[in-house]
Amino acid sequence: MADPSTYRPKPGQIPDSPGVYRFRDEHRRVIYVGKAKSLRQRLSSYFQDISNLHQRTRTMVTTAASVEWTVVSTEVEALQLEYSWIKEFDPRFNVKYRDDKSYPSLAVTMQEEYPRVQVMRGPKRKGVRYFGPYAHAWAIRETVDLMLRAFPVRTCSAGVFKRSQQIGRPCLLGYIGKCSAPCVGRVTAEEHRELAEEFCDFMAGRTGAYLKRLERQMQDAAEDMEYEKAARLRDDINALKSAMEKNAVVLTDATDADLIALAEDELEAAVQIFHVRGGRVRGQRGWVTDKVEAVDTAGLVEHALQQLYGEETGDTIPKEVLVPAVPEPAAPIRAWLEERRGGRVDLRIPQRGDKRALMETVERNAKQALILHKTKRASDLTTRSRALEEIADALELDSAPLRIECFDISHLQGDDVVASMVVLEDGLARKSEYRRFEIKSFAGQDDVRAMHEVITRRFKRYLAEKQRTGEWGDEEGPDAPDGARDAETGRPKKFAYPPQLVVVDGGQPQVAAAQKALDELGIDDVAVCGLAKRLEEVWLPDQDDPVVLPRTSEGLYMLQRVRDEAHRFAIQYQRKKRAKSFRAGPLDAVQGLGETRKKALLKHFGSLKRLRAATLDEICEVPGIGRKTAETIAVALAQAAPAGPAVNTATGEIIEED
Structure with missing residues (x-):
C-alpha cells in the first residue's frame, strides 16, 4: 500500500487552470482519469487525510504511485480529452457503466450494397443504422415481420443471399412478398436502398406522412377499380399501424427525447434510459456502476452522457435530453452535445406534465435495477x-x-x-x-x-x-x-x-x-x-x-x-x-501432403481401403496430386498397418468404413 505523500506534487507546481489528470500505479498503468475546472484545487483534495476520503478514493490513491496532468484551454476541451483517455486506457477506478444485460437492437446495414434488416447486439458498427435497444429480440422480430409487408427489405444472411444469386431463385420470403428479392434482380440496388431508407425513416418516427401517402394511393387504386392493389395497400397500412401500436404513445407532442434517471446508494448507482422517438418509447437500456469517489447525482449524469453519446453524432442524439440533475457548470456538457449533434440540444430537468410522469416511470425502473443488481453476488462491491x-x-x-x-x-x-x-x-x-x-x-x-x-x-x-x-x-x-x-x-x-x-x-x-x-x-x-x-x-x-x-x-x-x-x-x-484438425491415418506420414489434399483424396475415393486398392493413374486423377506424390502415397499406404482409420476429430467420424 503506497503512501500518497510520497508522490504528492510540490506546492505551487500544479497550475490553477482547467485540465485533465491521470493517476498511475507502480507499473505505469493508468488507473484513474479525471478532469477539473481548477487542477490545483481538484488534485489537492486527493492528498488530504486518508480517513476523510471516500472508500474507493482511498483505495485508488494508495494504489497509485504517481500523478500527472495536461492543461487545456476550455472545459469542453477537458471533457473531450477525459473521454478519449478513458476509452483508451480503460482505467480501473473510473466510473464504468456496465450494461445490466446485453440489449438487442434493430439494425439496418446501410453500408452494404443491398442493406439488410437484422437483430444485432454488441458495439455499434460504422455505417449501420440502429433502432432500440429493445428488451427482447422477439419484440424486434415481431415488429420487422409486420413491417416487411410495406417495406420488403432484405433480411437474409450473406450466405443465403449469395446462394439465391447463384441458383436464380429467391428464398421463401421473396415468394410470399416479404422481400423485394434484389438477389434475383426483381429490384435494382438503388430501388432496394430507397426501400431501406423509407424503413429507417418510419422507424425513426416519421410515420404520419408515409401513412397518408399510402392511404391516398389506396383511395386512388379503389377509384380506378384496381381492387387487388387497393386491398394490398390496405393490408400494408394495417400492418404498419399494428407495428406502431406496439409502442404506446407516451408524449402527445411527438417529441424526440432521451430520459435518464438514477437510483443510488453510498457505493453504487443504477442508470435507466428511455429512448423516445415520435412520442413513443422506442428503446430502453440500463447501466450499473461502482462509485469511485464521493460523486453526486450531477456527476453521475455527466458520466452517463459521456458514455451514451461519446460515439454518437447527428440525429442519433435527440433534441431533448431529460435528466434528474444538470451537471454544473452546464455550458461545457451542453456545448459538447451540440457539437456532436450539429444542432441545438435542450438539456434540462422535467418539472411537470407528461414528461415528468414518464421520468418517474424511468426512476422506478432504475430503483428496481439497483435492487436486482444488489442480489447478484459476484457484482456486489x-x-x-x-x-x-x-x-x-x-x-x-x-x-x-x-x-x-x-x-x-x-x-x-x-x-x-x-x-x-x-x-x-x-x-x-x-x-x-x-x-x-x-x-x-x-x-x-x-x-x-x-x-x-x-x-x-x-x-x-x-x-x-x-x-x-x-x-x-x-x-x-x-x-x-x-x-x-x-x-x-x-x-x-x-x-x-x-x-x-x-x-x-x-x-x-x-x-x-x-x-x-x-x-x-x-x-x-x-x-x-x-x-x-x-x-x-x-x-x-x-x-x-x-x-x-x-x-x-x-x-x-x-x-x-x-x-x-x-x-x-x-x-x-x-x-x-x-x-x-483432421487426422487421416497413414496419410499423415506423407511429407508435404497438407490437409486440403488429404481431404481431396478421401473425398474422391471414399475411404482409405479404396485408396489402397487404387492404381497410380487413379490417384493422379485427384486434383493437386502429381505422379511423384502418388508414388509416395502408395508406398506410405503399403507400409502402414491397415488398423489406423482416418478420423475427423471435430465429429469423431471414422472415414475408413465403407
Whole structure:
C-alpha cells in the first residue's frame, strides 16, 4: 500500500487552470482519469487525510504511485480529452457503466450494397443504422415481420443471399412478398436502398406522412377499380399501424427525447434510459456502476452522457435530453452535445406534465435495477472487497490481490494440448486480457510440464516488455519504442502487467511447477496458489498441508469462479482446435501432403481401403496430386498397418468404413 505523500506534487507546481489528470500505479498503468475546472484545487483534495476520503478514493490513491496532468484551454476541451483517455486506457477506478444485460437492437446495414434488416447486439458498427435497444429480440422480430409487408427489405444472411444469386431463385420470403428479392434482380440496388431508407425513416418516427401517402394511393387504386392493389395497400397500412401500436404513445407532442434517471446508494448507482422517438418509447437500456469517489447525482449524469453519446453524432442524439440533475457548470456538457449533434440540444430537468410522469416511470425502473443488481453476488462491491480481503488473509499476502491471473491446461487424451489465462481485476472478469496458449514443445498428459511452460512463457513476455519500456518510463510517450504499443490498435500493451496472485488449476504438483517457473525467471513479488477440484483445497508452494477455506467463504467462491472460468476458456480453445484438425491415418506420414489434399483424396475415393486398392493413374486423377506424390502415397499406404482409420476429430467420424 503506497503512501500518497510520497508522490504528492510540490506546492505551487500544479497550475490553477482547467485540465485533465491521470493517476498511475507502480507499473505505469493508468488507473484513474479525471478532469477539473481548477487542477490545483481538484488534485489537492486527493492528498488530504486518508480517513476523510471516500472508500474507493482511498483505495485508488494508495494504489497509485504517481500523478500527472495536461492543461487545456476550455472545459469542453477537458471533457473531450477525459473521454478519449478513458476509452483508451480503460482505467480501473473510473466510473464504468456496465450494461445490466446485453440489449438487442434493430439494425439496418446501410453500408452494404443491398442493406439488410437484422437483430444485432454488441458495439455499434460504422455505417449501420440502429433502432432500440429493445428488451427482447422477439419484440424486434415481431415488429420487422409486420413491417416487411410495406417495406420488403432484405433480411437474409450473406450466405443465403449469395446462394439465391447463384441458383436464380429467391428464398421463401421473396415468394410470399416479404422481400423485394434484389438477389434475383426483381429490384435494382438503388430501388432496394430507397426501400431501406423509407424503413429507417418510419422507424425513426416519421410515420404520419408515409401513412397518408399510402392511404391516398389506396383511395386512388379503389377509384380506378384496381381492387387487388387497393386491398394490398390496405393490408400494408394495417400492418404498419399494428407495428406502431406496439409502442404506446407516451408524449402527445411527438417529441424526440432521451430520459435518464438514477437510483443510488453510498457505493453504487443504477442508470435507466428511455429512448423516445415520435412520442413513443422506442428503446430502453440500463447501466450499473461502482462509485469511485464521493460523486453526486450531477456527476453521475455527466458520466452517463459521456458514455451514451461519446460515439454518437447527428440525429442519433435527440433534441431533448431529460435528466434528474444538470451537471454544473452546464455550458461545457451542453456545448459538447451540440457539437456532436450539429444542432441545438435542450438539456434540462422535467418539472411537470407528461414528461415528468414518464421520468418517474424511468426512476422506478432504475430503483428496481439497483435492487436486482444488489442480489447478484459476484457484482456486489462490498462482497468483492470482502472476498479479496479473505484471500489476502488466507494466503498471508501484504495487501488484497487487485489483479488475479488463473491458468488451466486442457487436452484430449494427450493431443491438442492448450492452456488458458483468465484475469480478474477488483474481482471482475477482464475479458480483454484473457490469453490462450498452444503447447507445441511436447504432447501427452503431462499437466505439470505444460503448466511450467505456460507460466514461463507468460512471465518471459512480461520481463521482455518491461525491459523494452522501462528506460522510457512512460510507454505512452511520443518517444516510446514500437514494442511498447500494440501493432493493430496502437494502444499500450497490457500483457506485461503483472498480477499480485497467480492461481493454477490443480494441486501440489501444478503449484510447484508454477513457482519453479517464477523462481527461474527471478520473479519474487508474485504469489502463487492452486485450487484442487476434488476437495476445493487451496495449495501453496512448499506446504505439505492445504489451506482450507470455509465453504461459505466469499474468498473461496471467487477462487472457484476464476478457476471455472479458466477451465471454460481452455476447453473452448481446445474444442476450436479440434474442430479445425483432421487426422487421416497413414496419410499423415506423407511429407508435404497438407490437409486440403488429404481431404481431396478421401473425398474422391471414399475411404482409405479404396485408396489402397487404387492404381497410380487413379490417384493422379485427384486434383493437386502429381505422379511423384502418388508414388509416395502408395508406398506410405503399403507400409502402414491397415488398423489406423482416418478420423475427423471435430465429429469423431471414422472415414475408413465403407
